[in-house]
Amino acid sequence: MLTIDELKIVNFLLDPDAPKELPQKEASAQLEKLGLTKVFLEIEKPLMPVLEEMSNNGILIDQKRLVVLKKKNEGKIKELEKEIYKLAGGEFNLNSPKQMSEVLFKKLGLKARGAPTKSGLQSTKASKLEELKGEHEIIDLILDYREVFKINSTYLEPLSHFKGRVHTTFLQTGAATGRLSSVNPNLQNIPDSVKEVFLAEEGFKLVSLDYSQIELRILAVLSEDENLIEAFKNDLDIHRLTASQVLGVSLEKVTEEERRFAKTLNFGVIYGMGATAFARNTGLKRVEAEKFIENYFKGFPKIKKFQEGLVEEARKNGYIRNLNGRIRWLKFINNENGFLRAGAEREAINAPIQGLAADIMKLALIAVHHECKKDHDVRMLLTIHDELLLEIKEERVEKIAKIIKQTMENVYPMGVKLKVGMSIGDRWSDL
DNA sequence: GGTGGAAGCGCC
Protein backbone atom coordinates (compact mmCIF):
# COMPACT_ATOMS: atom_id res chain seq x y z
CA MET A 1 0.00 0.00 0.00
CA LEU A 2 1.16 3.45 -0.89
CA THR A 3 0.53 6.57 1.12
CA ILE A 4 -0.77 9.65 -0.66
CA ASP A 5 2.72 11.17 -0.77
CA GLU A 6 4.22 7.95 -2.08
CA LEU A 7 1.57 7.71 -4.75
CA LYS A 8 2.43 11.23 -5.88
CA ILE A 9 6.06 10.26 -6.27
CA VAL A 10 5.21 7.07 -8.14
CA ASN A 11 3.04 9.02 -10.53
CA PHE A 12 5.83 11.49 -10.99
CA LEU A 13 8.32 8.73 -11.78
CA LEU A 14 5.91 7.34 -14.35
CA ASP A 15 5.43 10.68 -16.06
CA PRO A 16 6.00 14.15 -14.63
CA ASP A 17 3.82 15.83 -17.26
CA ALA A 18 0.92 13.42 -17.07
CA PRO A 19 -2.23 15.50 -16.70
CA LYS A 20 -3.80 13.19 -14.18
CA GLU A 21 -2.50 10.73 -11.65
CA LEU A 22 -3.03 7.01 -11.91
CA PRO A 23 -4.77 5.25 -9.03
CA GLN A 24 -2.84 3.08 -6.58
CA LYS A 25 -3.12 -0.26 -8.32
CA GLU A 26 -2.45 0.92 -11.83
CA ALA A 27 0.46 3.07 -10.67
CA SER A 28 2.19 0.16 -8.97
CA ALA A 29 1.71 -2.07 -11.98
CA GLN A 30 3.08 0.60 -14.33
CA LEU A 31 6.04 1.18 -12.03
CA GLU A 32 6.97 -2.47 -12.28
CA LYS A 33 6.32 -2.65 -15.99
CA LEU A 34 8.56 0.33 -16.72
CA GLY A 35 11.34 -0.99 -14.49
CA LEU A 36 11.07 1.88 -12.03
CA THR A 37 10.38 -0.13 -8.89
CA LYS A 38 14.01 -0.04 -7.88
CA VAL A 39 14.29 3.72 -8.21
CA PHE A 40 11.22 4.06 -6.04
CA LEU A 41 12.09 1.49 -3.37
CA GLU A 42 15.81 2.17 -3.11
CA ILE A 43 15.94 5.90 -3.66
CA GLU A 44 12.73 7.88 -3.48
CA LYS A 45 10.96 6.09 -0.66
CA PRO A 46 13.85 5.97 1.81
CA LEU A 47 14.60 9.58 0.96
CA MET A 48 11.24 10.82 2.21
CA PRO A 49 11.98 10.78 5.95
CA VAL A 50 15.39 12.36 5.31
CA LEU A 51 13.87 15.33 3.55
CA GLU A 52 11.28 15.65 6.25
CA GLU A 53 13.96 15.79 8.88
CA MET A 54 16.01 18.37 7.01
CA SER A 55 12.95 20.51 6.64
CA ASN A 56 12.15 20.17 10.33
CA ASN A 57 15.70 21.06 11.30
CA GLY A 58 15.66 24.30 9.36
CA ILE A 59 18.55 26.71 9.14
CA LEU A 60 19.16 29.62 11.48
CA ILE A 61 19.10 33.19 10.21
CA ASP A 62 20.73 36.15 11.82
CA GLN A 63 17.88 38.65 11.83
CA LYS A 64 20.06 41.50 13.08
CA ARG A 65 22.49 41.07 10.24
CA LEU A 66 19.61 40.71 7.83
CA VAL A 67 18.10 44.02 8.90
CA VAL A 68 21.41 45.80 8.47
CA LEU A 69 21.89 44.34 5.02
CA LYS A 70 18.34 45.16 4.04
CA LYS A 71 18.63 48.79 5.14
CA LYS A 72 21.85 49.17 3.22
CA ASN A 73 20.26 47.72 0.10
CA GLU A 74 17.17 49.85 0.37
CA GLY A 75 19.39 52.93 0.56
CA LYS A 76 21.15 51.88 -2.61
CA ILE A 77 17.87 51.26 -4.38
CA LYS A 78 16.62 54.77 -3.56
CA GLU A 79 19.89 56.29 -4.69
CA LEU A 80 19.94 54.40 -7.97
CA GLU A 81 16.28 55.23 -8.64
CA LYS A 82 17.03 58.93 -8.32
CA GLU A 83 20.04 58.85 -10.60
CA ILE A 84 18.24 56.79 -13.22
CA TYR A 85 15.24 59.12 -13.24
CA LYS A 86 17.59 62.07 -13.67
CA LEU A 87 19.37 60.49 -16.62
CA ALA A 88 16.10 59.33 -18.15
CA GLY A 89 14.62 62.78 -17.83
CA GLY A 90 11.66 61.62 -15.77
CA GLU A 91 10.20 58.95 -13.53
CA PHE A 92 8.91 55.62 -14.73
CA ASN A 93 8.41 52.14 -13.36
CA LEU A 94 11.90 50.68 -13.33
CA ASN A 95 10.51 47.20 -12.85
CA SER A 96 8.38 47.28 -15.96
CA PRO A 97 10.25 45.78 -18.90
CA LYS A 98 7.80 47.55 -21.17
CA GLN A 99 8.46 51.01 -19.77
CA MET A 100 12.17 50.29 -19.55
CA SER A 101 12.24 49.31 -23.17
CA GLU A 102 10.39 52.45 -24.19
CA VAL A 103 12.70 54.73 -22.23
CA LEU A 104 15.88 53.16 -23.55
CA PHE A 105 14.99 52.57 -27.15
CA LYS A 106 12.55 55.39 -27.84
CA LYS A 107 13.06 58.23 -25.41
CA LEU A 108 16.85 57.92 -25.17
CA GLY A 109 17.16 56.63 -28.71
CA LEU A 110 19.56 53.79 -27.99
CA LYS A 111 19.70 51.42 -30.89
CA ALA A 112 18.55 47.94 -30.11
CA ARG A 113 20.41 44.96 -31.48
CA GLY A 114 18.64 41.78 -32.32
CA ALA A 115 15.01 40.97 -32.85
CA PRO A 116 12.20 42.03 -30.53
CA THR A 117 10.62 39.57 -28.10
CA LYS A 118 7.22 37.92 -28.56
CA SER A 119 5.45 40.95 -27.21
CA GLY A 120 7.06 43.14 -29.87
CA LEU A 121 9.32 44.93 -27.39
CA GLN A 122 13.07 45.14 -27.44
CA SER A 123 14.49 42.99 -24.69
CA THR A 124 16.13 44.80 -21.78
CA LYS A 125 17.62 41.71 -20.18
CA ALA A 126 21.04 42.02 -18.61
CA SER A 127 22.91 40.29 -21.44
CA LYS A 128 21.44 42.78 -23.94
CA LEU A 129 22.19 45.76 -21.73
CA GLU A 130 25.79 44.58 -21.43
CA GLU A 131 26.15 45.19 -25.14
CA LEU A 132 24.97 48.79 -24.73
CA LYS A 133 27.26 49.61 -21.83
CA GLY A 134 29.48 52.15 -23.56
CA GLU A 135 26.60 53.99 -25.20
CA HIS A 136 24.89 55.60 -22.24
CA GLU A 137 25.79 55.98 -18.59
CA ILE A 138 22.28 54.94 -17.58
CA ILE A 139 22.99 51.33 -18.54
CA ASP A 140 25.35 50.58 -15.66
CA LEU A 141 22.93 52.14 -13.23
CA ILE A 142 20.06 50.01 -14.49
CA LEU A 143 22.13 46.87 -14.18
CA ASP A 144 23.09 47.82 -10.63
CA TYR A 145 19.49 48.68 -9.82
CA ARG A 146 18.21 45.35 -11.10
CA GLU A 147 20.76 43.46 -9.04
CA VAL A 148 20.08 45.28 -5.79
CA PHE A 149 16.33 45.25 -6.25
CA LYS A 150 16.35 41.52 -6.92
CA ILE A 151 18.37 40.83 -3.81
CA ASN A 152 15.94 42.82 -1.75
CA SER A 153 12.61 41.72 -3.14
CA THR A 154 13.39 38.04 -3.62
CA TYR A 155 15.67 37.34 -0.68
CA LEU A 156 16.14 39.94 2.05
CA GLU A 157 12.53 41.08 2.30
CA PRO A 158 10.92 37.61 2.42
CA LEU A 159 13.60 36.23 4.73
CA SER A 160 13.06 39.10 7.14
CA HIS A 161 9.64 37.65 7.99
CA PHE A 162 11.07 34.44 9.41
CA LYS A 163 11.79 34.12 13.09
CA GLY A 164 14.64 31.88 14.17
CA ARG A 165 15.05 28.97 11.83
CA VAL A 166 13.87 28.83 8.23
CA HIS A 167 12.22 25.60 7.12
CA THR A 168 12.15 25.00 3.40
CA THR A 169 10.18 22.22 1.74
CA PHE A 170 12.03 19.91 -0.59
CA LEU A 171 10.00 18.64 -3.50
CA GLN A 172 10.77 15.17 -4.69
CA THR A 173 8.58 15.78 -7.68
CA GLY A 174 10.12 19.11 -8.50
CA ALA A 175 12.42 18.40 -11.42
CA ALA A 176 11.97 16.12 -14.41
CA THR A 177 15.56 14.89 -14.24
CA GLY A 178 15.21 13.62 -10.68
CA ARG A 179 16.73 16.58 -8.96
CA LEU A 180 15.11 17.96 -5.85
CA SER A 181 13.68 21.44 -5.75
CA SER A 182 13.10 23.70 -2.78
CA VAL A 183 10.13 25.97 -2.06
CA ASN A 184 8.67 28.33 0.54
CA PRO A 185 11.30 29.58 0.58
CA ASN A 186 13.61 28.28 -2.10
CA LEU A 187 16.93 27.87 -0.33
CA GLN A 188 18.66 26.43 -3.37
CA ASN A 189 19.20 29.77 -5.07
CA ILE A 190 20.48 31.98 -2.28
CA PRO A 191 22.96 34.50 -3.75
CA ASP A 192 26.48 34.64 -2.33
CA SER A 193 25.81 38.14 -1.04
CA VAL A 194 22.95 36.87 1.12
CA LYS A 195 24.65 33.77 2.52
CA GLU A 196 26.15 35.77 5.39
CA VAL A 197 22.76 35.89 7.11
CA PHE A 198 22.64 32.09 7.48
CA LEU A 199 24.65 30.80 10.41
CA ALA A 200 25.23 27.98 12.85
CA GLU A 201 23.72 27.92 16.29
CA GLU A 202 26.03 28.82 19.17
CA GLY A 203 28.32 25.87 19.86
CA PHE A 204 27.81 24.45 16.36
CA LYS A 205 29.50 24.90 13.00
CA LEU A 206 28.13 24.89 9.49
CA VAL A 207 29.67 22.29 7.24
CA SER A 208 29.47 22.19 3.49
CA LEU A 209 30.29 19.01 1.63
CA ASP A 210 30.11 19.25 -2.12
CA TYR A 211 30.75 16.81 -4.92
CA SER A 212 33.56 18.12 -7.06
CA GLN A 213 32.82 18.10 -10.81
CA ILE A 214 30.27 15.34 -10.34
CA GLU A 215 28.61 15.80 -13.72
CA LEU A 216 31.89 15.75 -15.64
CA ARG A 217 32.96 12.66 -13.73
CA ILE A 218 29.69 11.02 -14.67
CA LEU A 219 30.22 12.04 -18.28
CA ALA A 220 33.66 10.40 -18.15
CA VAL A 221 32.21 7.18 -16.78
CA LEU A 222 29.19 6.97 -19.06
CA SER A 223 31.02 7.92 -22.23
CA GLU A 224 34.01 5.75 -21.32
CA ASP A 225 36.26 8.42 -22.78
CA GLU A 226 39.81 7.40 -21.89
CA ASN A 227 41.19 10.94 -21.85
CA LEU A 228 38.60 12.18 -19.44
CA ILE A 229 38.80 9.10 -17.23
CA GLU A 230 42.56 9.31 -17.12
CA ALA A 231 42.38 12.99 -16.26
CA PHE A 232 40.16 12.35 -13.27
CA LYS A 233 42.25 9.38 -12.15
CA ASN A 234 45.28 11.64 -12.06
CA ASP A 235 43.32 14.43 -10.44
CA LEU A 236 44.24 16.85 -13.21
CA ASP A 237 42.77 20.29 -13.67
CA ILE A 238 40.03 19.18 -16.05
CA HIS A 239 39.43 22.54 -17.71
CA ARG A 240 43.14 23.00 -18.31
CA LEU A 241 43.33 19.54 -19.80
CA THR A 242 40.41 20.28 -22.10
CA ALA A 243 42.07 23.46 -23.29
CA SER A 244 45.32 21.66 -23.92
CA GLN A 245 43.54 18.88 -25.79
CA VAL A 246 41.43 21.19 -27.92
CA LEU A 247 44.20 23.66 -28.74
CA GLY A 248 46.90 21.07 -29.13
CA VAL A 249 49.27 22.71 -26.67
CA SER A 250 50.94 21.32 -23.56
CA LEU A 251 49.22 21.68 -20.18
CA GLU A 252 51.67 24.31 -18.96
CA LYS A 253 51.17 26.49 -22.03
CA VAL A 254 47.42 26.92 -21.45
CA THR A 255 46.57 30.53 -20.57
CA GLU A 256 43.93 31.58 -18.06
CA GLU A 257 41.70 32.80 -20.88
CA GLU A 258 41.99 29.51 -22.71
CA ARG A 259 41.16 27.68 -19.54
CA ARG A 260 38.01 29.78 -19.16
CA PHE A 261 36.92 28.90 -22.68
CA ALA A 262 37.49 25.26 -21.96
CA LYS A 263 35.48 25.49 -18.76
CA THR A 264 32.54 27.00 -20.62
CA LEU A 265 32.92 24.28 -23.19
CA ASN A 266 32.99 21.50 -20.62
CA PHE A 267 29.78 22.68 -19.06
CA GLY A 268 28.29 23.40 -22.45
CA VAL A 269 28.90 19.86 -23.58
CA ILE A 270 26.92 18.53 -20.64
CA TYR A 271 24.03 20.77 -21.67
CA GLY A 272 24.20 20.00 -25.38
CA MET A 273 25.30 23.53 -26.21
CA GLY A 274 25.75 24.56 -29.84
CA ALA A 275 28.23 26.90 -31.48
CA THR A 276 25.95 29.95 -31.24
CA ALA A 277 25.61 29.77 -27.51
CA PHE A 278 29.28 29.02 -27.08
CA ALA A 279 30.24 32.01 -29.22
CA ARG A 280 27.86 34.26 -27.31
CA ASN A 281 29.30 33.10 -24.01
CA THR A 282 32.93 33.48 -24.84
CA GLY A 283 32.84 36.40 -27.23
CA LEU A 284 34.43 34.23 -29.89
CA LYS A 285 33.33 34.57 -33.47
CA ARG A 286 30.89 31.94 -34.55
CA VAL A 287 33.32 30.22 -36.87
CA GLU A 288 35.95 30.17 -34.13
CA ALA A 289 33.41 28.69 -31.75
CA GLU A 290 32.57 25.99 -34.26
CA LYS A 291 36.23 25.15 -34.65
CA PHE A 292 36.64 24.96 -30.90
CA ILE A 293 33.72 22.57 -30.55
CA GLU A 294 34.87 20.47 -33.47
CA ASN A 295 38.30 20.16 -31.90
CA TYR A 296 36.71 19.29 -28.61
CA PHE A 297 34.95 16.29 -30.04
CA LYS A 298 38.11 15.31 -31.86
CA GLY A 299 39.95 15.32 -28.56
CA PHE A 300 37.18 13.39 -26.81
CA PRO A 301 35.74 11.20 -29.56
CA LYS A 302 33.84 8.87 -27.25
CA ILE A 303 31.77 11.75 -25.95
CA LYS A 304 30.37 12.47 -29.38
CA LYS A 305 29.51 8.80 -29.81
CA PHE A 306 27.95 8.67 -26.38
CA GLN A 307 25.74 11.65 -27.08
CA GLU A 308 24.67 10.34 -30.45
CA GLY A 309 23.77 7.06 -28.82
CA LEU A 310 21.58 8.86 -26.29
CA VAL A 311 19.70 10.73 -28.97
CA GLU A 312 19.21 7.58 -30.96
CA GLU A 313 17.89 5.69 -27.97
CA ALA A 314 15.56 8.54 -27.15
CA ARG A 315 14.19 8.59 -30.70
CA LYS A 316 13.53 4.89 -30.57
CA ASN A 317 11.84 4.81 -27.18
CA GLY A 318 10.45 8.29 -26.69
CA TYR A 319 12.36 8.52 -23.42
CA ILE A 320 15.87 8.30 -22.05
CA ARG A 321 16.96 6.40 -18.94
CA ASN A 322 19.78 7.11 -16.57
CA LEU A 323 22.05 4.40 -15.16
CA ASN A 324 19.56 3.57 -12.42
CA GLY A 325 16.70 3.21 -14.85
CA ARG A 326 15.10 6.55 -14.07
CA ILE A 327 13.06 7.72 -17.04
CA ARG A 328 12.92 11.13 -18.65
CA TRP A 329 10.14 11.33 -21.21
CA LEU A 330 10.93 13.30 -24.34
CA LYS A 331 7.67 14.00 -26.05
CA PHE A 332 9.20 16.12 -28.80
CA ILE A 333 12.14 13.92 -29.68
CA ASN A 334 10.55 12.95 -33.00
CA ASN A 335 8.58 16.15 -33.55
CA GLU A 336 8.67 17.61 -37.03
CA ASN A 337 9.31 21.06 -35.54
CA GLY A 338 13.12 21.32 -35.59
CA PHE A 339 13.25 23.73 -32.69
CA LEU A 340 11.26 21.47 -30.38
CA ARG A 341 13.16 18.43 -31.57
CA ALA A 342 16.54 20.05 -30.96
CA GLY A 343 15.41 20.97 -27.48
CA ALA A 344 14.47 17.37 -26.77
CA GLU A 345 17.83 16.23 -28.07
CA ARG A 346 19.60 18.52 -25.64
CA GLU A 347 17.43 17.13 -22.86
CA ALA A 348 18.35 13.60 -23.94
CA ILE A 349 22.01 14.55 -23.70
CA ASN A 350 21.71 16.20 -20.32
CA ALA A 351 19.14 14.14 -18.43
CA PRO A 352 21.18 10.94 -17.90
CA ILE A 353 24.00 13.01 -16.43
CA GLN A 354 22.03 15.43 -14.34
CA GLY A 355 19.72 12.61 -13.30
CA LEU A 356 22.49 10.33 -12.14
CA ALA A 357 24.13 13.14 -10.21
CA ALA A 358 20.78 13.71 -8.52
CA ASP A 359 20.45 10.02 -7.66
CA ILE A 360 23.93 9.93 -6.18
CA MET A 361 23.15 12.87 -3.94
CA LYS A 362 19.87 11.26 -2.90
CA LEU A 363 21.65 8.03 -2.01
CA ALA A 364 24.21 10.05 -0.10
CA LEU A 365 21.49 11.82 1.85
CA ILE A 366 19.98 8.48 2.79
CA ALA A 367 23.35 7.05 3.81
CA VAL A 368 24.38 10.10 5.82
CA HIS A 369 21.02 10.19 7.52
CA HIS A 370 21.29 6.51 8.39
CA GLU A 371 24.67 7.19 9.92
CA CYS A 372 23.78 10.30 11.86
CA LYS A 373 20.11 10.22 12.73
CA LYS A 374 20.68 9.13 16.31
CA ASP A 375 23.48 11.61 16.86
CA HIS A 376 22.11 14.83 18.31
CA ASP A 377 25.32 16.65 17.49
CA VAL A 378 24.63 16.39 13.76
CA ARG A 379 21.86 18.09 11.83
CA MET A 380 21.35 17.79 8.13
CA LEU A 381 20.07 21.11 6.85
CA LEU A 382 20.01 21.59 3.11
CA THR A 383 20.99 20.06 -0.17
CA ILE A 384 21.80 22.30 -3.08
CA HIS A 385 22.08 19.68 -5.85
CA ASP A 386 25.72 18.74 -5.40
CA GLU A 387 26.20 20.23 -1.95
CA LEU A 388 25.11 19.02 1.47
CA LEU A 389 24.92 21.57 4.26
CA LEU A 390 25.04 20.39 7.86
CA GLU A 391 25.24 21.85 11.33
CA ILE A 392 27.55 19.95 13.67
CA LYS A 393 28.59 20.38 17.30
CA GLU A 394 31.83 22.29 17.41
CA GLU A 395 33.84 19.80 19.48
CA ARG A 396 33.22 16.97 17.07
CA VAL A 397 32.87 18.79 13.79
CA GLU A 398 36.19 17.87 12.17
CA LYS A 399 35.86 14.20 12.88
CA ILE A 400 32.23 13.86 11.90
CA ALA A 401 32.60 15.95 8.75
CA LYS A 402 35.39 13.69 7.58
CA ILE A 403 33.30 10.59 8.13
CA ILE A 404 30.39 12.05 6.18
CA LYS A 405 32.77 13.07 3.41
CA GLN A 406 33.90 9.46 3.15
CA THR A 407 30.32 8.26 3.08
CA MET A 408 29.50 10.61 0.24
CA GLU A 409 32.56 9.61 -1.73
CA ASN A 410 31.84 5.91 -1.40
CA VAL A 411 28.08 5.84 -1.75
CA TYR A 412 28.11 5.10 -5.49
CA PRO A 413 31.33 3.47 -6.67
CA MET A 414 32.11 4.05 -10.34
CA GLY A 415 35.05 3.82 -12.72
CA VAL A 416 35.96 7.34 -11.72
CA LYS A 417 36.13 8.10 -8.01
CA LEU A 418 33.86 10.75 -6.61
CA LYS A 419 35.61 13.56 -4.81
CA VAL A 420 33.99 15.65 -2.10
CA GLY A 421 35.15 19.08 -1.01
CA MET A 422 34.73 20.06 2.62
CA SER A 423 34.52 23.38 4.33
CA ILE A 424 33.63 24.45 7.87
CA GLY A 425 32.60 27.81 9.28
CA ASP A 426 30.14 29.86 11.30
CA ARG A 427 28.28 31.38 8.38
CA TRP A 428 27.23 30.04 5.01
CA SER A 429 29.29 32.81 3.42
CA ASP A 430 32.44 31.36 5.07
CA LEU A 431 32.06 28.08 3.25
C1' DG B 1 -10.38 40.26 -6.28
C1' DG B 2 -7.72 36.38 -8.38
C1' DT B 3 -5.02 34.09 -12.26
C1' DG B 4 -1.63 33.12 -15.61
C1' DG B 5 1.84 34.35 -19.05
C1' DA B 6 6.10 37.06 -19.86
C1' DA B 7 10.18 38.93 -18.58
C1' DG B 8 13.77 38.81 -15.79
C1' DC B 9 17.21 36.69 -12.67
C1' DG B 10 19.02 34.08 -8.45
C1' DC B 11 21.26 29.18 -7.88
C1' DC B 12 23.47 24.26 -9.45
Next chain:
DNA sequence: AAAGGGCGCTTCCACC
Protein backbone atom coordinates in the same frame (compact mmCIF):
# COMPACT_ATOMS: atom_id res chain seq x y z
C1' DA C 1 13.42 33.35 -35.71
C1' DA C 2 16.09 30.90 -32.36
C1' DA C 3 19.01 27.45 -31.29
C1' DG C 4 22.81 25.42 -23.14
C1' DG C 5 20.31 21.48 -19.12
C1' DG C 6 17.46 21.91 -14.44
C1' DC C 7 14.68 24.82 -11.05
C1' DG C 8 11.48 28.96 -8.00
C1' DC C 9 10.23 33.76 -7.04
C1' DT C 10 9.03 38.58 -8.04
C1' DT C 11 7.07 41.98 -10.79
C1' DC C 12 4.16 43.70 -14.34
C1' DC C 13 0.21 43.39 -16.99
C1' DA C 14 -3.75 41.70 -19.43
C1' DC C 15 -7.72 39.47 -18.43
C1' DC C 16 -11.89 37.55 -16.11
